[in-house]
Amino acid sequence: MEMDRTSIIGIVLIMLLFLGWQYVAAPSAAEIEQEQRYQDSLAALSEAELREAESPRADILPVDPTSLSDSARLAQYGGRFGAFAASAVGTAEDVVLENNLMKLTFSTKGGSIKVAELKNYDKVVEREGDEEVHLPLLLLEDEQNKFEYILPVNGVAGEGVRTSDLYFTPTVEGNTVILRAAAAGGGYLEQKYTLPDDTYLIDYDVRFEGLNSVLANTNGTVQLYWENHLDKIENNSQYEANYSTLYYKPVDDDTDYCSCTSDDTEELDDQPLKWVAGSQQFFTSALIADDRFSSAVLTTIADTDRLQDDELKVLVSNLAVPVGTSPSESFGMSFYVGPNEFERLRAIGYDLSDVISFGSSIFGSINRWIIRPLFNFLSGFIGNMGIAILVLTLLVKMLVYPLTYKMLVSQSKMQVLKPEIDKLKAKHKDDAQAQQMETMKLYQEYGASPLGGCLPMVLQMPIWFALYRFFPASITFRQENFLWANDLSTYDSILRLPEWIPFMQGHLSLFAVLWAVTTVIYAYYNSRHMDYSAQPMMKYFQYIMPIAFLGFFNSFAAGLTAYLFFSNVFNILQTIITKNFIIDQEKLRAKLDANKKKPKKKSGFSARLQEALKEQQRAQAAAQAKKGK
Template structure:
């Protein structure tokens, strides 16, 4: 790296530092932002306290009525009717639990709130062998608020009656004295992750009321951690939603965020790294508020806290059946893809945008699943997949090597040009070098283009492995779980940006990248500016060592095998390609007449203009 380049980097750094200081908020701005955060927190706190106070008031009033003796039963009934209207039989009661179960999931439902109390995925376990329960108990709140007899109630606080149950369906109900009914019905089909949920109403026009003519479904879930790699699990967890007849979007991961969705929404998902809970409307939600808060305490059993308030068009004057579905299951591509294509549930898996997603969807995943059908070891599957990819990319690898080899044999002539033409005449030196490349039939970008063409596959793999549930809890060699990091040594301390463990696959990947960098640098030394670039190239494997230490070991293993195969391919090509014959071919090309391209002509013209300007300056 020459002096001008170093000076440029220093100036850019100073500009960035200056820009940061200029735009750094002053003490008054910091205090204003703090007050704004505090005010938002106070509003949220007040809202939570109001809800708690409402529930406590209802409980206290119910307890007060319970203290009335049995002899005064008719008086108690009158008081309950006065306090809670016709809903008084549902304000207090005994919580009961009911099960719906198939081959894949087990639902526990409760009559309090007529809601799903917990969900267990029977085919999966947590990283430490415990049952995998998506949510449980009070860590899940579901229902909607409404008004009755001038009082505000929430379905989650009421004790519904169970009116029917069979092997696949259970129905809860609240009823009034004049035939008013509201039923919550849950159906779990055999061998399915999808649960049908219906709200049926009858004669509710004079019984209850809701704000804005909509039903605001409230859903809150505290999402527990299931995986060993908490950092990666949290990175790939969040809140996803699909706009009606439009694209899938999400709240940015790894930060607290909320969003008001002011248009129709088809579904809302509380997404984990490998498992999701999705609420799907048969028609559409007319809008929604979504919020995701991340747990900062690394020792907490929870990763994040998701909440939504989804507005459902609701006409109380009519008898209605509002249809919904819950998906409780794995983020497996083909499992999600089998549902209605318009739902696009498979986009819960972050396979990348544009060409990166296409490569994963239409090449990597089909090949991976094909191999999965008759090979039991996922380490072997990754090895075969890597070999197939390297075979497809071999023509590009070969072309890149030949281009580098041509540059290498031209190095003495380039050094001779640099020795004849001083550095001050940069344009003239560049023109002479380009003329040499043109006569020799060498494209200086020939080695870069093949590498750039391979980048989409490398990036696609970077997105595929951490999101692939197929690798979850699959062992290979010393790695117990290819979906998270492999640790051969747990450190008693944490190294910044590295972690508190040592990943062997990451070490092997870094070592092979250093070896490949060394081989590549020997092929591409063409000028005295390369040593600085060479140092930067050696820094990349060191950066990867820190970056990938906590990533999926399957990804590090893939990059390790991929780089190792590239080294072997390079060694084979090196024995196959004769540098002397290549030089003779270049020398033969140099003897042929060369037609100047428009680009070369422009460079020559610019060089002549530069020389003329320098002559004029000397005369002055």
């Protein structure tokens, strides 16, 4: 029992001594709070790294980062930022440059353009009740945008340090802002922007100073990653999306582009680029190298399931910037952030005007070098672009009127010969092939042709196809109003329709309706004396076609549907005036009779056609005779 009592007393004394030591050695309340703040900051930093979120912020650091020495800061962030640990913390600030055309806001975090405001253009938003609200037009403003260099820094695992995680020190000198991210040993990464007056073209240079020992083997390039989330600007966002994509210009080849309607990736591993441009319907953000980008991988995301509601598309450019191993390296570029004004883009050179979707075929050439200059000329003394479209329509109709006159003469010949054709039908009412053969002979005898009216239509088709691309691509018509149309570059909605109505996209365009109505009127007046007995469906098709195409034209640019409507009106007027007041039916009949009396020389085509009809007639007769036996 004595031994047990002694053991107990010893254990109690040891416990008392241990408790006394804990009390004496315990940290103060302030020390406990500091330690907890430190552990919380480490946990937050670890979680952010796993999510690839932003770099450490001042509000999660155990101590004020400005109080850390360079060595302490390097120890804290060296694993993630290496020699750029000194630039890993800071406070994001805005720096502004502006001229008479635009206002640029830069962020010191990342050193890139945060937003570009174009002073001479508005974004129009429709509120309830068809109220239009004009807002500032902003480019490069999406918070998800990224413009960053990925630096392969020594001692940093993974792909390297992203400059979007670094804080740059700004210096403003007149119309130039210089942003530098410091590195250990006195080196730095510099981004320099200069914005002259009266231009949307920004001079942009990146400089690697004293980083040759900081950067790991770059294989002669540093990656520039540009992710541009295009937000909707125009009312017709579906139309806008079809004219928005990534364009690029290979150094030794023609301009090309990614798909406008679906997701696409272009891997240009061995193809140096002069420039790459994220172009919307009327505005472009382009990066132009003074020399060239070594290679690129370009991606467009157009799938609506991968986009947010307010996004039009996402454009991603991975560009290889050539960087050597000397102590001081720089790479010169230009940044164009502005409207798709043809002359302005053309003045920059390097085929940058190709971002305007005029087309790359002959129709694109018609738009660039005929229709565009003509509209520029007309707009010089006509204040309203709708009136300019009307004048253009009149000029086109005057230009092709000699051919239109021949077409109307040919139609009048068909009208004069209709009694003769009716006699042939009655004579060969049970033999369609005989009717065709005898009708062809009749046309040849009188010097008439049922195809004589096709040429004017064929010659005008290139103009129609060119204008189809011109109006929605030309910024000249953006937000230009005419009559009830508020914007000639998009549809002129006069009535909201339920979304369930097919093909109409929830609205009704008045110019499209007027085009359809006048097309039906013109078809009726133009074909009253035409013979459709051989192809009766053609008589009804000419009336069904405009109604069927109404849904197709309903979302087209009002400038185009206005042109088509004006064209129909002029066609109707020309037909009525020419047939009733210019063409003399009696003289035309006399001329046809004179043609009949002249000796005829069969053309090779006419002879072959008649021989084919005769052969078909003989074959049919033989088949009927065989069937009768």
